[in-house]
Amino acid sequence: MAKIVSSWNDWDPLKRVIVGRCDNSVIPPEEPATSEKVPVDSEMRGMWGLRPLETVERGNECLENLVKILEDRGVVVDRPTPLQWNQAIGTPDFRNDSMMTCMPPRDILLTIGNEIMAAANSFRCRYFEYLAYWPLMEMYFEQDPDFKWTQAPRPRLTDRSYKHNYYDEKISLEERLERTAAKDFVTTEVEPMWDAADVMRMGKDLFIQHGLTTNRAAMDWFQRYYPEFRVHAVNFPGDPYPIHIDATFVPLRPGLIINNPHRPLPEPQRAIFEANDWQIVEAADPAHTEPPALCYSSVWLSMNCLVLDPKTVIVEASEVHQQEQMDKLGMNVIPCDLRDAYPFGGGLHCSTADVYREGECLDYFP
Ligand code: NVA
Numbered sequence: 001m002a003k004i005v006s007s008w009n010d011w012d013p014l015k016r017v018i019v020g021r022c023d024n025s026v027i028p029p030e031e032p033a034t035s036e037k038v039p040v041d042s043e044m045r046g047m048w049g050l051r052p053l054e055t056v057e058r059g060n061e062c063l064e065n066l067v068k069i070l071e072d073r074g075v076v077v078d079r080p081t082p083l084q085w086n087q088a089i090g091t092p093d094f095r096n097d098s099m100m101t102c103m104p105p106r107d108i109l110l111t112i113g114n115e116i117m118a119a120a121n122s123f124r125c126r127y128f129e130y131l132a133y134w135p136l137m138e139m140y141f142e143q144d145p146d147f148k149w150t151q152a153p154r155p156r157l158t159d160r161s162y163k164h165n166y167y168d169e170k171i172s173l174e175e176r177l178e179r180t181a182a183k184d185f186v187t188t189e190v191e192p193m194w195d196a197a198d199v200m201r202m203g204k205d206l207f208i209q210h211g212l213t214t215n216r217a218a219m220d221w222f223q224r225y226y227p228e229f230r231v232h233a234v235n236f237p238g239d240p241y242p243i244h245i246d247a248t249f250v251p252l253r254p255g256l257i258i259n260n261p262h263r264p265l266p267e268p269q270r271a272i273f274e275a276n277d278w279q280i281v282e283a284a285d286p287a288h289t290e291p292p293a294l295c296y297s298s299v300w301l302s303m304n305c306l307v308l309d310p311k312t313v314i315v316e317a318s319e320v321h322q323q324e325q326m327d328k329l330g331m332n333v334i335p336c337d338l339r340d341a342y343p344f345g346g347g348l349h350c351s352t353a354d355v356y357r358e359g360e361c362l363d364y365f366p
Contacts, residue, residue, distance in 0.1 A: 003145035012359030013309040020103035021032035023082040024057035028125035062341035080132035086366035102132035104350035110196035115148035122193040176240035197244035211242030236263035246302040253310035284325035295343040304347030
């Protein structure tokens with residue numbers, strides 16, 4: 001039987017990966033954790049329902065571009081099985097009028113070594129999203145005797161999990177930034193909640209963003225679950241909507257990270273990188289001044305790249321400044337037309353989840 005699942009970081013040679021699908025994607029109805037994350041001036045405020053079919057088809061076409069690039073380079077690509085996401089859901093603790101999507105996989109699945117763990121997401125609309133990946137997990141479980149198939153403790157997501165009326169519509173950008181700096185987020189600490197895309201894996205160290213989608217209790221939970229790892233809580237006071245680390249702080253290879261210049265990692269959190277001779281470089285400006293229509297994310301998806309190995313990176317095709325910077329940093333750049341998949345939850349890194357990268361668990365910060 002083969003070894004199918006293993007990955008310790010985001011830069012070792014990629015051999016197998018999951019790429020999401022846009023089918024049946026929904027703009028979810030408002031719920032306690034989501035409204036805080038929709039920018040005040042977004043055209044999506046107050047809107048919900050199935051996304052327009054032509055955008056779904058175009059998003060899927062973009063994902064097929066990525067699949068082709070990966071397969072042409074010998075990477076095995078697995079795909080989720082979408083559900084009918086516009087169904088209402090309920091548990092003993094809550095009801096929600098709809099689910100969302102199976103894009104992006106990076107928010108749901110966390111691969112650490114031979115374990116893939118489904119996250120403890122704070123959005124009620126994402127509570128059952130893991131089901132789209134279960135057919136793949138079954139296959140890995142059957143074929144790889146070392147594969148650890150795990151589900152993090154499921155948060156109950158009752159009203160106790162959220163601060164109510166945390167933001168009102170009129171909150172200014174300055175107030176948002178003050179709250180980020182004060183680490184005052186919409187979730188409470190009654191249970192661990194986290195999105196996998198807040199976790200940056202670097203061998204024996206996990207850097208986890210504390211923000212709107214991951215709380216302090218999650219850091220505590222990670223440190224207890226992985227006592228042999230060092231868990232570092234990081235936060236980026238320049239980000240008024242701190243969700244997911246991968247448009248903010250992105251490693252390209254051992255010793256090199258690009259950091260969103262509007263969201264610098266503050267001292268003393270930089271110390272561990274500096275003490276170990278890592279270079280933190282300001283990411284190039286995005287090529288666009290606005291995200292595409294019906295998109296939750298910022299223009300900084302420009303830096304949300306997929307590293308194939310320490311010398312090769314896939315960058316979105318229109319992000320010419322980011323491509324040029326990567327080239328200067330010594331990377332071979334492969335452009336991929338993916339911008340119309342952004343509205344479904346993100347860029348190249350978001351749209352994927354690691355299954356297998358060569359390499360082992362190393363200590364990069366001894
Ligand atoms: N908070 C991020 C999302 C990253 C995938 C941004 O929109 O910049």
